[in-house]
Amino acid sequence: QVQLQESGPGLVKPSETLSLTCSVSGGSISNYYWAWIRQPAGKGLEWIGRINTSGSTNYNSSLKSRVTMSVDTSKNQFSLKLSSVTAADTAVYYCAREYSGSDSRYFDYWGQGTLVTVSS
Amino acid sequence: DIQMTQSPSSLSASVGDRVTITCRASQSIGSYLNWYQEKPGKAPKVLIYAVSSLQSGVPSRFSGSGSGTDFTLTISSLQPEDFATYYCQQSYSTPRTFGQGTKVEIK
Numbered sequence: 214q215v216q217l218q219e220s221g222p223g224l225v226k227p228s229e230t231l232s233l234t235c236s237v238s239g240g241s242i243s244n245y246y247w248a249w250i251r252q253p254a255g256k257g258l259e260w261i262g263r264i265n266t267s268g269s270t271n272y273n274s275s276l277k278s279r280v281t282m283s284v285d286t287s288k289n290q291f292s293l294k295l296s297s298v299t300a301a302d303t304a305v306y307y308c309a310r311e312y313s314g315s316d317s318r319y320f321d322y323w324g325q326g327t328l329v330t331v332s333s
Numbered sequence: 334d335i336q337m338t339q340s341p342s343s344l345s346a347s348v349g350d351r352v353t354i355t356c357r358a359s360q361s362i363g364s365y366l367n368w369y370q371e372k373p374g375k376a377p378k379v380l381i382y383a384v385s386s387l388q389s390g391v392p393s394r395f396s397g398s399g400s401g402t403d404f405t406l407t408i409s410s411l412q413p414e415d416f417a418t419y420y421c422q423q424s425y426s427t428p429r430t431f432g433q434g435t436k437v438e439i440k
Contacts, residue, residue, distance in 0.1 A: 248429070257420065257431055257432070257433045257434050258377065258420055258422075258431040258434075259431075260427075260428050260429040260430065260431070262428075263427070263429075271427040271428070272428075273428040274334070274428065275428075307376055307377075309376075311424075311429075314383075316364055316383055317364075317365070317367075317382045317383035317386065317424075318365060318424035319367040319379050319382040319383075319422070319424060320367075320369075320377070320379060320422075321379055321388070323376035323377060323378075324376065325375075325376055326376055
């Protein structure tokens with residue numbers, strides 16, 4: 214059974230960089246896209262971006278100038294950095310695997326989510 | 334970006350009711366439409382992928398239909414464990430986008 218686990222600081226100061234890592238266990242990180250998705254309290258889901266093990270990335274244009282994703286296949290981990298954060302970046306951050314089939318693409322495994330609060 | 338619009342935003346229903354949630358995409362997305370269920374404090378869970386395919390382990394009372402831009406999630410007989418928020422999501426193009434959610438509450 215594939216499991217994902219987010220880790221990183223729960224509190225980040227305004228203007229600083231939010232850094233999260235997602236550790237994948239129970240399966241290989243290869244041959245998939247791995248995504249970050251966030252959810253502010255009481256609001257909907259926002260896709261931040263994705264990365265595969267070749268390092269190919271796609272970012273949400275609304276965050277593109279501030280987002281960097283990376284992958285470490287030796288550790289079965291991938292990471293998110295979001296720079297110049299503000300209170301608007303306070304949210305639960307999820308990592309997820311995007312399964313891709315012949316006629317389907319969907320998020321089949323998710324981490325439990327980690328709350329990141331931006332505050333001084 | 335493809336906008337996903339769900340309706341209603343919330344609904345109240347009783348156990349045993351048939352519930353229908355609709356999702357409209359701002360452009361055709363073929364069959365790249367998925368449905369997720371989210372419960373408080375838990376990560377979303379995929380119920381339906383590719384419009385109508387039931388994810389393994391999901392009860393058969395959940396079904397999906399539609400094509401192009403208009404899609405529907407149906408719960409044939411609402412059970413107590415189905416009270417949750419439901420999201421549609423398109424995987425036709427990036428950025429992946431979600432509907433705003435439909436909260437199903439107990440009547």
